[in-house]
Amino acid sequence: MNFDLTEEQQLLKDSVTRLLADRYSFENRKTFQASPDGWSRDLWRQYAEIGLLGVAFSEADGGFGGGPVETMLISEAFGKALALEPYLATIVLAGGLIRRGGDAEQRAALIPSIASGELLLAFAHAERQSGHDLFDVGASAKKDGASFVLNGEKGLVLHGDCADKLIVSARSAGARRDKAGIGLFLVDAKADGVSRRGYPTQDGMRAAEVTLTNVRVEPKDVLAANGDALPLIERIVDEAIAASSAEAVGAMSEALDMTVDYLKTRKQFGVPIGSFQALQHRASDMVVALEQARSMMMLATMMSAEENAAERRKAISAAKVQIGRSARFIGQQSIQLHGGIGMTMEYKLGHLFKRLTMIDILFGDADYHLERLSKSDGLIG
Amino acid sequence: MDLRFTDDELAFREEVRGFVKSNLPASIKQKIVEGRHPGKDDIVAWTRILNKKGWSVPHWPKEWGGTGWSPVQLLIFNDELQQGGAPEPLAFGTSMVGPVIYTFGSDAQKRRFLPRIANIDDWWCQGFSEPGAGSDLAGLKTTAKQEGGEWVINGQKTWTTLAQYADWIFVLARTDGTVKKQEGISFILVDMKSPGVTVRPIQTLDGGHEVNEVFFDNVRVPLENLVGEENKGWNYAKFLLGNERNGIARVGISKARLKRIRELASLHVYGERPKIEDPLFRMKLAAVEVELKALEMTQLRVIAGERNREKGKPDPASSVLKIKGSEIQQATSELLMDVVGPYALPYQSEREDGDRWNEPPVGPDWASTIAPTYFNLRKVSIYGGSNEIQRGIIAKAILGL
Numbered sequence: 191m192n193f194d195l196t197e198e199q200q201l202l203k204d205s206v207t208r209l210l211a212d213r214y215s216f217e218n219r220k221t222f223q224a225s226p227d228g229w230s231r232d233l234w235r236q237y238a239e240i241g242l243l244g245v246a247f248s249e250a251d252g253g254f255g256g257g258p259v260e261t262m263l264i265s266e267a268f269g270k271a272l273a274l275e276p277y278l279a280t281i282v283l284a285g286g287l288i289r290r291g292g293d294a295e296q297r298a299a300l301i302p303s304i305a306s307g308e309l310l311l312a313f314a315h316a317e318r319q320s321g322h323d324l325f326d327v328g329a330s331a332k333k334d335g336a337s338f339v340l341n342g343e344k345g346l347v348l349h350g351d352c353a354d355k356l357i358v359s360a361r362s363a364g365a366r367r368d369k370a371g372i373g374l375f376l377v378d379a380k381a382d383g384v385s386r387r388g389y390p391t392q393d394g395m396r397a398a399e400v401t402l403t404n405v406r407v408e409p410k411d412v413l414a415a416n417g418d419a420l421p422l423i424e425r426i427v428d429e430a431i432a433a434s435s436a437e438a439v440g441a442m443s444e445a446l447d448m449t450v451d452y453l454k455t456r457k458q459f460g461v462p463i464g465s466f467q468a469l470q471h472r473a474s475d476m477v478v479a480l481e482q483a484r485s486m487m488m489l490a491t492m493m494s495a496e497e498n499a500a501e502r503r504k505a506i507s508a509a510k511v512q513i514g515r516s517a518r519f520i521g522q523q524s525i526q527l528h529g530g531i532g533m534t535m536e537y538k539l540g541h542l543f544k545r546l547t548m549i550d551i552l553f554g555d556a557d558y559h560l561e562r563l564s565k566s567d568g569l570i571g
Numbered sequence: 572m573d574l575r576f577t578d579d580e581l582a583f584r585e586e587v588r589g590f591v592k593s594n595l596p597a598s599i600k601q602k603i604v605e606g607r608h609p610g611k612d613d614i615v616a617w618t619r620i621l622n623k624k625g626w627s628v629p630h631w632p633k634e635w636g637g638t639g640w641s642p643v644q645l646l647i648f649n650d651e652l653q654q655g656g657a658p659e660p661l662a663f664g665t666s667m668v669g670p671v672i673y674t675f676g677s678d679a680q681k682r683r684f685l686p687r688i689a690n691i692d693d694w695w696c697q698g699f700s701e702p703g704a705g706s707d708l709a710g711l712k713t714t715a716k717q718e719g720g721e722w723v724i725n726g727q728k729t730w731t732t733l734a735q736y737a738d739w740i741f742v743l744a745r746t747d748g749t750v751k752k753q754e755g756i757s758f759i760l761v762d763m764k765s766p767g768v769t770v771r772p773i774q775t776l777d778g779g780h781e782v783n784e785v786f787f788d789n790v791r792v793p794l795e796n797l798v799g800e801e802n803k804g805w806n807y808a809k810f811l812l813g814n815e816r817n818g819i820a821r822v823g824i825s826k827a828r829l830k831r832i833r834e835l836a837s838l839h840v841y842g843e844r845p846k847i848e849d850p851l852f853r854m855k856l857a858a859v860e861v862e863l864k865a866l867e868m869t870q871l872r873v874i875a876g877e878r879n880r881e882k883g884k885p886d887p888a889s890s891v892l893k894i895k896g897s898e899i900q901q902a903t904s905e906l907l908m909d910v911v912g913p914y915a916l917p918y919q920s921e922r923e924d925g926d927r928w929n930e931p932p933v934g935p936d937w938a939s940t941i942a943p944t945y946f947n948l949r950k951v952s953i954y955g956g957s958n959e960i961q962r963g964i965i966a967k968a969i970l971g972l
């Protein structure tokens with residue numbers, strides 16, 4: 191049993207924390223959010239420079255040979271700062287699909303430019319009707335000679351508006367809610383037949399609706415041709431759940447810190463409001479919720495690399511439930527304990543609350559995962 | 572004990588229901604049902620429709636436009652309006668400053684202001700809270716000094732709801748700094764057009780503009796705008812806050828939202844089945860319905876008890892209604908989040924007048940207000956005396972702790 195970081199991991203954690211402390215004040219974040227991209231290309235370059243974008247890829251592919259723990263450390267720091275950059279979309283989701291699903295040529299062609307920050311990717315998977323069900327894919331991939339032709343609509347594509355390339359899921363066989371028959375295709379975002387509608391999300395990030403009309407995909411851009419991409423998609427979404435759990439823990443710990451500071455400094459009735467026992471106990475319950483969440487973040491991180499898919503998915507669902515519940519409690523209570531000031535756009539706290547709310551929705555909310563877990567053979571045993 | 576309404580009360584309910592049905596403009600109703608914010612024009616238009624019927628201030632004394640209805644009738648009336656998709660009346664006029672004026676104001680103030688409140692010719696806002704005085708309202712610092720036959724007001728108010736539309740603001744200001752803090756406060760009416768009044772918007776986390784900061788820089792106000800006696804303002808403020816009891820539980824609004832939740836949950840938007848067929852969701856929905864039913868009964872008991880109480884004295888039971896009512900409102904907004912699912916994510920701003928941009932919506936056309944409503948309703952456990960303050964009142968006033 192060992193919860194310690196290696197020396198390299200500690201260095202990585204220190205460098206990302208330092209960079210964000212220097213560059214990601216809440217005021218700066220507002221500026222980034224108001225820019226046309228909605229995030230900072232300058233910071234993206236700096237993330238590449240200090241190795242954040244490449245660390246999760248193997249050295250053979252042009253990365254630095256890190257794994258889930260490195261992704262966790264980066265995501266937690268991003269959560270604390272409410273970083274807006276397309277890390278989850280490009281590195282964790284699309285990058286993960288290429289890392290685990292790409293052939294040698296595809297990895298060689300893409301990973302170095304992902305790690306260097308030049309190439310932005312997004313994963314165009316969800317559809318209007320699919321909800322949280324990863325197997326629900328209506329978009330079609332018709333074979334035409336050696337190529338494929340894609341048609342369909344994709345929604346809520348995280349950072350899909352700025353991506354250079356999209357990884358699109360589409361069905362070459364089966365009915366819409368069949369588990370078999372799904373493939374993954376690499377599509378240039380500016381290719382003929384791709385149209386995108388970008389928009390801000392509730393938490394200040396970006397997403398897009400994507401329409402595919404007779405989009406041609408050459409054989410070299412097919413990631414999982416045999417129509418059996420679902421296990422890969424599930425695996426990468428599990429990694430993304432682990433990463434976003436860490437992001438949530440970062441945001442929760444920031445919300446708690448801000449609240450505790452406020453309890454110490456805000457005075458009413460001539461005393462700091464932190465002297466009221468009702469508020470002390472509430473803040474203590476927030477600590478309990480955060481610790482439980484942090485533990486499950488670690489479980490999700492370690493289990494995201496588990497080869498046994500059933501065991502992996504149970505642990506991931508359990509983490510998603512705990513994170514969702516803790517995030518809701520901490521988000522709501524941190525606003526409550528701030529009073530009116532917690533309700534304003536000008537103050538960071540409300541944005542932490544909104545990000546936490548949206549993280550719960552991504553990849554299945556707490557209820558969805560609780561139901562899934564309840565249908566398994568049990569978590570404890 | 573009899574839980575049923577009398578035949579007369581049932582007939583009255585039908586009358587109100589019918590009136591709302593045939594007189595509430597469809598465009599206004601649609602906004603309310605969809606969870607969008609009514610514009611100033613909507614609130615004014617509806618208040619005037621009610622006023623024409625003699626129903627805009629039913630709880631007031633008859634001589635100032637009240638109806639003389641019983642507390643049960645008033646409850647039925649509010650409930651029907653809320654369930655029927657009517658915008659809420661502007662409480663700052665009808666439930667706050669109006670009752671203060673007819674109870675403590677001068678005859679001239681009554682004649683001047685009350686008819687204009689009933690017809691919403693004046694838009695009122697509430698200038699109580701300050702940056703340093705929220706829960707500890709009596710700690711307020713805004714001052715009013717007599718100078719050359721006028722009040723001169725200096726200071727800052729904050730969280731002032733809809734001050735951007737206001738013609739008038741009622742202000743609590745310190746008129747004596749040498750006595751106990753509750754004993755040096757006065758209640759003054761200020762014309763928002765007075766030189767020296769500045770309104771600065773505060774955006775709430777859902778992106779809306781409903782609150783403001785209001786600054787007073789040597790604002791000169793006629794002496795006659797003092798309500799009641801100098802330095803008695805705290806009593807009037809307590810009276811006013813106690814008066815909010817009527818409708819504080821927002822039972823009708825929560826009922827309307829639960830109805831909408833059932834409707835939307837019956838649509839098959841995503842996943843394997845409509846949300847309403849999901850057993851976990853149904854249990855959560857039923858649990859909130861149980862809470863709401865209990866609250867409705869509690870509210871009826873409080874209203875029934877009203878007959879035996881000294882008029883105008885705040886009832887600590889209103890703290891029970893406030894706590895539960897706000898928690899239920901928040902719970903309904905969480906159920907809506909469950910219903911909409913992933914398409915809560917896109918942010919689509921509303922125009923000032925509450926109409927949407929011309930672009931087609933991203934996702935289902937009813938989805939865009941759901942996350943903002945969830946965010947926005949965090950306020951209901953903060954304002955009007957936070958739920959922590961309400962618990963303190965229960966502990967003290969009901970339990971004697």
Ligand SMILES: Cc1cc2nc3c(=O)[nH]c(=O)nc-3n(C[C@H](O)[C@H](O)[C@H](O)COP(=O)(O)OP(=O)(O)OC[C@H]3O[C@@H](n4cnc5c(N)ncnc54)[C@H](O)[C@@H]3O)c2cc1C
Nearest residue numbers: 526527529530697699700705706730732950954955957959
């Ligand atoms: C959307 C919105 C609209 C509003 N509209 C108006 C308006 O139109 N006019 C107006 O005058 N005001 C308005 N308010 C202000 C509102 O009444 C105050 O926000 C409220 O009184 C709380 O004050 P505060 O925000 O300063 O929080 P604080 O009083 O600083 O409270 C911070 C936290 O401490 C807790 N706390 C404080 N004292 C105690 C105690 N003794 N024991 C236990 N806990 C305690 C509170 O419950 C809260 O959790 C509005 C507020 C909001 C959010």
